[in-house]
Amino acid sequence: DTAVSQTPKYLVTQMGNDKSIKCEQNLGHDTMYWYKQDSKKFLKIMFSYNNKELIINETVPNRFSPKSPDKAHLNLHINSLELGDSAVYFCASTQTKSLSLYEQYFGPGTRLTVT
Amino acid sequence: GQQLNQSPQSMFIQEGEDVSMNCTSSSIFNTWLWYKQDPGEGPVLLIALYKAGELTSNGRLTAQFGITRKDSFLNISASIPSDVGIYFCAGQPSGTYKYIFGTGTRLKVLA
Numbered sequence: 389d390t391a392v393s394q395t396p397k398y399l400v401t402q403m404g405n406d407k408s409i410k411c412e413q414n415l416g417h418d419t420m421y422w423y424k425q426d427s428k429k430f431l432k433i434m435f436s437y438n439n440k441e442l443i444i445n446e447t448v449p450n451r452f453s454p455k456s457p458d459k460a461h462l463n464l465h466i467n468s469l470e471l472g473d474s475a476v477y478f479c480a481s482t483q484t485k486s487l488s489l490y491e492q493y494f495g496p497g498t499r500l501t502v503t
Numbered sequence: 504g505q506q507l508n509q510s511p512q513s514m515f516i517q518e519g520e521d522v523s524m525n526c527t528s529s530s531i532f533n534t535w536l537w538y539k540q541d542p543g544e545g546p547v548l549l550i551a552l553y554k555a556g557e558l559t560s561n562g563r564l565t566a567q568f569g570i571t572r573k574d575s576f577l578n579i580s581a582s583i584p585s586d587v588g589i590y591f592c593a594g595q596p597s598g599t600y601k602y603i604f605g606t607g608t609r610l611k612v613l614a
Binding site: 392419421429430431432433436438443444478482484487488489490491492493494495496497 | 533534536538540543544545546547548551553589591593595597598600601602603604606607
């Protein structure tokens, strides 16, 4: 069974469109993340949810709106797509305990190409 | 935003050689993670470290949580062609609920 899954794997769309990426984890973790990996392979955190509550929003344009319907799911909706949004988006999950984080596991990624 | 200094940026090594890479930060971290990423895939967790001074192995890989809590090291012994990839460190800054990532070490093995 896949621990962290994302759909779709590839997404090609035109500027100005709106698109969504879905993520699910079956690890029982309480915290989920969205990361963006650019062409130079830098991994940058975008958002984090803990038990369905947004706890991290790293100065991401408000065209990006995450939603967590429950602990196991985290979706990312992007409005008015721009060329600069082209990247690989990764979902990840971890378990928290007090002020510590434990192992973090990544999904396979969604390669977004905006033309 | 905060970023970890990871070195070397890339390296070519002969099959069978040992490899070392490290990450350093200006702030204290609670947890260190090491990942490997293959082309077209997500990062795969190799080793997790939770205590200063901790030394943990996973097969040919060994990682250490620096005693100052500001650095971590990864060693790969007797490298093989499938070790090729990008290795990332990630650290949890104290007082936060996130990991920040190093810039990656691109490992290329010459057969």
